[in-house]
Amino acid sequence: MIQGISIYEILTVTTVLFFIGVYGFLTRKNLISMLISVELILNASVVNFVVINKYLYPDMLQGAVYAIFIIAVAAAETALAISIIINLYRQINSVEVKDTEVMKH
């Protein structure tokens, strides 16, 4: 609970953060940038979990636990994604989305 700041302000910030992530994911051509955008989305939801837990059910910890859970998963996912991207880079010398189309064939 932070004095002077209601849940609405914080939720507004996380929403903005979420949609920045979505926007980034849809428009970035670079796989790394897209990965960063996905991180933004995840972080927005992590903040939401924590905030909603704190403001609505202060006696409980599930939100916080979930946040940690997401951070852990996100770390693993990032590691995996980065490794894929590096592998891809070794193959096609590019991290551009449009160049990954070769994988279709």
Place this chain on the structure above:
Amino acid sequence: MDILSLFIVVPVLTILVLVFTRNLKQARLVSVVGSLVQLGMAINLVFAYLKERAINSDIMVFTKDVVWFEQFNIHYTIGVDGISVALLLLTAIVVLAGVFISWKMYDLPKEFFISLIVLSIGVYGFFISIDLFTMFVFFEIAVIPMYLLIGIWGSGPKEYSAMKLTLMLMGASAVLLVGILGIYFNSNADGGALTFNILEIAKANIPFEVQKLFFPLTFIGFAVIGALFPFHTWSPDGHASAPTAVSMLHAGVLMKLGGYGVFRVAMYLLPEGALHWSWIFIILSVIGVVYGAFSAIKQTDLKYINAYSSVSHLGLVLFALLMLNKTAWNGAILQSLSHGFMTALFFALIGMIYSRTHTRDITKLGGLLKVIPFISVIYVIAGLASLGLPGFSGFVAEMNIFVGAFQQEGLFMRIATILSVSVIVITAVYILRVVGIMLMGPIKNESYLTLEKVTWYERFGILLLLIPIVGIGVAPLWLSDMILESLQPFIQGLL
């Protein structure tokens, strides 16, 4: 093991043995033995049925019921009456003849015979099922090997034909499935559980609105495989591309599933719907009858002629089924049998002529009576049977249909009847045209002078098909009475 399930088990065993065969000789030996056993079973079944019928007055005898899928009340329910017994015998004979005709199938023989026997499993299963869902499953089993048989062993534009045939029949199956499910979900109209059992459903009073909705779906679903105009176009192309034995089985047996299904499911379960819609299907079937015959006049490819003739003859079956009386139905069943033998015989003969002359174009053939007399004479006999000459099965069937159709009063029915009777003239035209051009006349090609004489296995296959044609034609009483008796409960359900 009960007498009916054997019809599934024996072909399955045959297939299992076939898997281990190594060459054509072994494969055809196993197939011949398997089909001979089936023919024996079918003949045995006829006698067993006649004996059973004397003491048992149930609609279906030799019934057996095994729960298959309890949640939806799907059972493996089997049983036969006179109609299915007759059709089983037809199937057994045609399959055996088909195996004999494929004596020289050098191309992937094992796989060919396996597909052929899978097809026959579907057909046998279809004819013995009383459960709608089981019936539908067997229907699909019968249709699908067709794709492989035509696509792999066919000739000409075989992929196209196989695809067309399969897609149209699958489309029909989709329509049919909707119809069957419609029946299923209304099978508890009088309370009780939903059921797929035909005999149970027949006792329920399915509301008229429902019948009106689902009759056309069920009818068309089955009638497509019975070559109802205008859904018949898969059949000429399919026949033309299919190898001989497949054409035989296809036209001889598979197309009978349509008429049988219409009769067993659409007519029996949805009689009020049938009455309501019959006019439109009568128009379509009469068009099919006349139109098929006229189309056949102009064709030059033997297989096309036969395919269109099948459209015409099977149109007559559907027409008779729509006449909703015992005589016409008897005619429809007899016509199914008769056409089955006749058309299988035709395709067998066409296959023999083609394998010798390498053409099916009648304008290139001529004077075959002189060089291959046995095949030609049988072709003439088959032709005469096809145009409804007394003494052959076609006459018996057609007369039942016409007399039955004439029981229907009213100008519309009369005109439809007279139009369908007119087919006896048109049929004569196209049959005699082929006989005149192909078999008689001078020999058109020097190389035909040295055609190979008929072999013993071909002779056997031909006679196997010819005997029932003549048998039914000369002494139809026992068969026709057996069928008439089995029709009794159906006609009572209608009234």
Place this chain on the structure above:
Amino acid sequence: MDISYIILIPIIPLVVFLLLGIFNQKIKPGISGYVGVFGLLASTTLSFYAAYQYFFVYGKVDGVFQTFSEKTVWMNFTDTLHIDMGILVDPISVMMLVVVSVVSLMVHMYSRGYMKGDEGYTKFFAFLSLFTFSMYGLVLATNLFQIYIFWELVGVSSYLLIGYYYTKTAAIAAAKKAFIVTRFADFGFLIGILIIGFYTGTFDFETLNNPEGSVILNWAATSFMGLSVITWALILIFIGGAGKSAMFPLHIWLPDAMEGPTPVSALIHAATMVVAGVFLVARLFPMFYFVEDGFALNIVAYVGAFSALFAAIIAITQTDIKRVLAFSTMSQLGYMMLALGVSGYEGHEGVGYMASMFHLFTHAMFKALLFLGAGSVIHAVHSNYLKDMGGLRKYMPITNITFLIAALAIAGVPPLAGFWSKDEILVAAFEHNKLIYYVGVFVAGLTAFYMFRIYFGIFWGKERTYDHKPKESPLSMTLPLIVLAFLSVTAGFIPFSEFVTADKAGFEAHLNYPLAAVATGVGLIGIVLAWIFYKNENSLSDRYAKAFGPLYKWASDKFYFDEIYMFVAKKILFKRVSEPIAKFDKKYVDGTMVGIGNKTVLTSKKIKGIQSGKVQDYAFAFIAGVVVLALVFIYLWPN
């Protein structure tokens, strides 16, 4: 009367047929000829025995010939309608047994000589037996359906025998034509049978023909377009009969059918099968007579009279001797039909019926003789055409004499057979319908004329140069000629009116001297005219032919009926119906189905771009979908 042995009469030829048919390749030709002849000899003996038993021993009870029948159910249609197979013995069926047996036996014997050396010798005898079996079955039929069954079988035997020389294009075409034209007529016949079956509930002749039976008494119960349905049925059945009996306008197949071997023409297309139509009308005569006061019978009379005249005119102009005989057959069949048409029922009223049957009997004898004689001539000179013949009387004395006897018989010269039967026909016509009588007399004159035209043309006139010197045929061929000539002389003295009458009671027939004199006179005029024109070659006939101008041309082209039928069949049915249907099927019906397939492929091609494989496109679709759904759920979804 025990009639069960009669079943053997048809069975024997059937067995012979199966024997010769199945072992076609294995039997030596010499043996197969004997098998055929002796088989038929057995049937003939039985037929004569049956005739004797029936007419003189058992048949007549209280002055009326009884009808005996034995039958068994062959197939059930409904509880009441069924097809029976059996034998029906009454005066006309017994008479027909005799006719069929005699002619068939003669033809069998004759064929042993005529077909000698032909490669299909055994096959020929097999077909002859098949035909004889079918014809016996036809005349013994107990009901309409049985007669229809054998009707079709004689039709197919006729097809097989016309097309016997199957490598000849003309023979194939003729066989096909004969079958299809008669099949077309049978279409009418079948509908007629269906009508009778539906409205009367029976096919059985005895029930249908009973003058006091419910069928005849209740003919007016149902009507259609102003006529009783039974009348319609009878008209349709008559169409069937007209097809078989080559009545106008369904006659076109008969002349072409002469492409078959000559013994076949004698047996099938002169003496037996073609009279099946007459027999059919006679078989149903009570119905024809009583229903609607004989409306259908009038049609029979006029069709018969017209055909008789029409065919006689054409016969004068033909140059193929077999075709002349064919048209003569058609003309005489018309005679029989018109006699039936003008007949009454009871006692002397029924003289037309009696005369028709009498003429059928005598005509079978002398027409078979004419054909066999013509065959003998053709055998000798290897041509069918008059222009290749002449002066043959020196070379073929037996053929000459027997042919002359037959020609005199058909011309109606007393006391030969044709005179008696023709006279009765003219009496019947005179008593009932003057117009038909005059036609009949005129036709009698024409008959004498064209018959003697070919007689003089063949046996007199100038000799041609022959490749081989023509010689008399062997005994196997001349013996039947002599037997038939004997019958042609004597058959007229049979007191037919005591045996075969409409009411089966029999009556005393008297020669009507004025009418007989007129008929004979007309016949003699015809003969004399033919003498003047054709005895010696002269240009008289050509000049007269020129004088008739177009009429002669039309007649010699058979009034273009072949062309009309060809036009309808080829130009209209083939070109305008069949071909468009075949095209329609390929283009539209099949096209629609194929089109559905192609459209599916096209559509899938169009929408497959959506599946681009780009993550961002999918993500965009996903998010857009979420947004849209959110909006829908929030604002548009009703609570």
